[in-house]
Amino acid sequence: CSASTGVAGGALPREQKGAPAYCKYWCQYPDQTCIKRTGSPRHRLTAASPTSGSGSGRCAGAGVVLMAEQEEEEVGDGFWEEEGEEEEVYSPEDLKPVAPDTGGDESLRATTAEPGDQDESAKVEGSNTAHLFVFTNDKAGMGKVDKSKVNKVVYEMSKDSAYFAHASSQDKKNDKRIHDLREKLQSLSLSRRSSLASEVSALEIKLEKQRFCRRVCVVVDMDCYYAAVEMRDNPHLRDKPMAVGGIGMISTANYKAREYGVRSAMPGFIALKLCPELIFVRSHFDKYKETSDRVLTVLRQYDPHCRMMSLDEAYLDLTEEVSRRQVEETSSKANLEGGAQMELEEMASRVVAELRAKVQEASGGLTCSAGLAPNFRLAKIASDVKKPNGQCIVPFHREAAIAFLHSMPVRKVGGIGKVMEKTLKEVFGVETVAELFEKRLELFHCLTPKSSHWLLRVALAIHHDDEAKAMAEWKTAVGDGEDAAEATSFQSV
Template sequence: MSKEHKDNENKGLLCNFTHEKAGMQGLDREKINKIIHDTSVNTEFFKREQEHIAIVEEKARSMKNRISESLSKGPDFIREINEEIYKIIQEIESERHLSETWIHVDMDMFYASVEIRDNPELADKPVAVGGNSMIATANYIARRYGIRSAMPGFIGKKLCEELVFVKPNFSKYREEGEKIREIFRDFDPDFESMGLDEGNLRVTEYLINNEMNHDEGRQELARIIRQRIKDKTQLPASAGIACNRSLAKIATDMGKPNGQYFIPFDKEQIIEIMSKMNVRKIPGVGKVLEKTLNELGVVTCKDILQKKYELYIAFQAGSFKFLASAALGVGSCYHHETREEQKSISLSRTFASTNNIEEINKYIAEFSREISEQLDEKNAQIKTVSVSLKTYKFEPKSKSETLGRYIYKELDIYEIAIKLYNELAIKEKIRHVGVRVANIIYRRTGAIDDIIEKVSKDPTPKQSSIKCFSQQCPVCNKVFMYTEKRMEIHLKQCLEEQSQKFQPKVVKKQKNAPQPTITLDCFYKKK
């Protein structure tokens, strides 16, 4: 790879533009990356991302050295790792099932589609939902200019002066999302919701019961689901049909926009399709892993198999199996364990840089309350509490504590979180705070006073109206468990955080005076 080409790829990595979304193929990436790069070059975000790129490149160099040393050990060593790789491949192949059918459905440019439906005058214009600070999604016309989610709006304007901004309306999107999920339930009552506009449906039983369990029937069912969505919402949806969850999601992307794609239930054809697939298209591969693989000469899934020795040496066994499974087109064929088996809960907030104790306390108290409510709903307790911060320079700081007992009450969580915050003793202004709990158990045997307190507060049991789902944020691409309301809160915070990342750096002299210590008095003051 030439230095010029590598520099351009790094510009793309900085701006998360290396992953082509639907409707963005064949664009002048070098030109677009240059505009984004030149606009963000004087920000703290740019500096931090440059540091991250350097870390990835150093990690790749270390991997290359390890690979070179290992392969120089001679034929006996090669024979040994070949046997290990053979065992892993055999294990992967034993997990291949061609009898299950999955349909992955994803609404096309969901937020933008809703707005265009409600205002048809936008149909032939480049549209972005968001504002000058950050874009949540863009329609396909805007994407032809290189505009996409997680991009600051002012950069979008540089790419396309005619870009029209529409303010997000999350209550409207939630309403449409529930209509879509009602349709999903008709075909798979246990479908996996990936947010307001996306779902994984295991439709094997439906196909068998309706005498449709063949290739034509599978494709016809996808058309039926998409048409039902179109009739009920007047919104376009794309779908992928395959023998496992991961392949179905990949197929959806191949069918966009407003179409569907069927991956044959045939081992050889699956491997052939995957061999040409860019590694970034693999669900679970982000920009950092993509960059690492590219540094090792791996661009497509075919490269994964051709460089299996190098990757086996470079990565841990679990990571190697994940990559090899993806290259072979093998994935999970059954629904995940119940969502009650959540391993951790975390909440965070990004805000304008501050050392205002009352504001920071407000967030920590709010997170403690919300986490306690979630634990109470799930009849769960936790043993580990963590606090994470980011300074105005984007430097991350964190501290955690594992207790000798399990807790779930708001005040207990708050007390530990505040103690951890004070122990961090941050002298600079901070712009982000988060609280995370882990080591969750789900069989809490409550004390009698807890039960009495609960019954006295609400003698009539109520069924929770909170709908939980697994969601991938369209801005940061993180996947997490959230309620719809919390997803809306996260997305707003994420857009704000991305916006602040691209603000030019302002140099000010600041006194590094230590912040006052937060105490429990602050907690009760806010009650």
């Protein structure tokens, strides 16, 4: 899971969407196993300048708002833990606590309310800087960490550096964009709003037709992978705070280290300040690769086309495997009783639990976490929910998918990074996906059509290309009879 790669061994970016078919980096799988299955392009979103009419086409001025379109991984590591097999069927209550900014840190609770001008005023020395760092967003397994304390240390160690100066200057530019967007937002008239309302609702209906809920998408993510491999090979490291990487940058930290707030993508010298007894281990990519290959062998038994996104993360489509087992189960049970088919959720969970056990065996005891959902965007997010060594399933119907996603902070969505997170929060007051949906008219007013469309799909828990294709395949596989009628019933609102 986590692993930022820079440090030792030299620069090893993970494979991204839309990459060439042959991954020339760490995961050298010539047969394309290392690229993501759905190569949808990212796009970047721009705010229309207040002066230029938004409408179609170009808009001069203003800046970038976001990039998007992918079901990318949260860098979510979990902490190392050998026991505690967990399995989770998602239900709304369970996820409530996951919601946005529950953990302390009032400093981040910014100036959302008044859309006026507090441009330069907010120079309150260090109070508001956590968002400048990638590694300050919350991660699995760091619940007990005193975030404000960590943020303070990070700030103290950084404030005079060139890095910080650069980050601040970038942030300032973004503040300007935020300011422009706020102005744009204020220009939203009632009549404009009502025309947007009909436009957007028509779009929702169209998107809804792309929904397909019967695909079993699974994201498997190894728990703090590099650190886990190192601890497997050096068991005495297990009860000590340890990080893979160096003084410059940390790839992965074990759970002991995370108790101190140490995490991936954090510079080692800051980590050392947070945890003076931290042990640094240099990375051994050959071992990670070798173990990863063994894991891949297991995964291919379940989906021969499974894709490794990196050494520690894989995307599988288990639709066929689960369906096959359902049939098996039904026919064997039919001899005894009337044999109702086992629920899709139940069978999928069972298959994934089995898969994870095999992964653990094949990797010499490493644990992984998994997310199951009707599309990969959701599965990716779900894979982080029960980390470490657990799995989370989003039931295969529309309401569950939406409820699950709506409970999430927008930052959990692949493609929304720290810049977009701040923009959404400060311009629209949006922190969760539910709020994203509530503010869809405002978004359509202020952002480019492309941006708004993408965000609407996110808010509806639809992953378009992905699902449309899967649905088409499913329909043909199933034939055109009544089953096809059933297929359409799944997409109905």
